[in-house]
Amino acid sequence: MDVRSFQLSDYRAITALLEEVLSAECYEQTIEAFARQLSWDSDLVLVATINNEVAGVIIGTIDNNKGYYYRVAISRSYRRQGVGKSLVLGLKKRFESRKVAKIMISADEHNEPVLPLYESLGYVAGDLFRSFQKLSIIAG
Known part of the structure; x- marks a missing residue:
C-alpha cells in the first residue's frame, strides 16, 4: 500500500469512490x-x-493552528485491510510536520460510522469537533 498526496490524475477515481x-x-x-x-x-x-x-482517501484541513480530519472514505473492496489507519496516520504526520497545536476530528452525522477507527488510534471524545458547518466555513 502506498499513501501519498493527491495527484490530479486521481480526481476521477476519488470522485467515483466518494460517490460509491x-x-x-x-x-x-x-x-x-x-x-x-x-x-x-x-x-x-x-x-x-x-x-x-x-x-481510499482522507481529506484534512488546518484552521487556526488546528488540524482537522474532515472525511475518510475507503473502497468497499479494501476495507479491514488497514487503509483507513494508514491514511489517518499519514495525515497526522502532515499535521505534526506543520506543528498544529491540536488535531481534531470533524464529527458530523456522516462521520459517526468511522469514529471507532479514530478511537482505535487513541483519539477520545475531546478530540471531536462537532459542528454543522461545512469544511468550507470551518477553514475559510
Missing part, C-alpha cells in the same frame, strides 16, 4: 469541501493506493 461509499447528501457536502481543500492545500488530501488502484 457516501450517501448522496454526504457526497454533495464532501465533493464541495474536496474541491475547496484542493484549491487551498492539496497536500492535506491523501490517497491510499494498492496495486495502483485507489483504495
